[in-house]
Amino acid sequence: MISGMRCFICALTLWLAVVAATAHAQTVDRLRTFADCAGRLSAVMEYQWMFDGAASEQTKAQRAAVIELIEAIMPQDAGRQVLHWRITAKQAQSALLTRATFNDDPGDAAWAMQTAERFRAECTSMLLS
Template sequence: MSSLKTFLTSALISGLLALVGSPAVAMSPDDQIRFFAQCAGRLSAQMEFQWMFDGVASERTKAERQSAIDILEAMTPPGRGREILHWRIEAKQAQAVLLSQGTFRSDDRRARLALAMAHRQLNECRSALIS
């Protein structure tokens, strides 16, 4: 029953992604898992960063993060947990660096570029989530 639930959930997610035109659509199933793992990591970094500056927005990001985690858990095959956790941590760290550079860097041009990249990556993740 569990494998049927996983299969049906994955099929539903893939169908919904096709409808919204997400970047995850053209990816292999393994690439989709990595995409959502990275999204969960990026959204975690965003949420933690918002705790310092915008507590209200952090609640929205927390819900988005949970959606990414739910999708990821539905897609995760047995035995891949450590690898997927590694992807999440890498993406979280990279996003935190971009957010920190964008906020605290004295070089305005580089700060703007860092924030633009951070926002672009978050928007890619958010486009794959159903709000």
């Protein structure tokens, strides 16, 4: 009887550890997604300031909404990592927008703009759902 109880307690402890690890991994995945989107939307907003000022206000509001999501789930010790993710995503999105705008190859420019737009749309669509 004692042996069976120990086995049950060990199994329960293991199951709780797996559930906790899975929940943590899901939170990190969401946090990374939100950080990437905040960076991407920052790059889009800056691009719009240069080329389409009116659209930047909507992007600014969307970026603010994503930042609120980050702040809602970010652990206190994750600030540096989140900032790194945001900066990396912003640089990548900015590179795509620059490639799309200042490119001598129309096909490559179109690909870069479509890719940048797809990334932006993925971020804004999660705000609408």
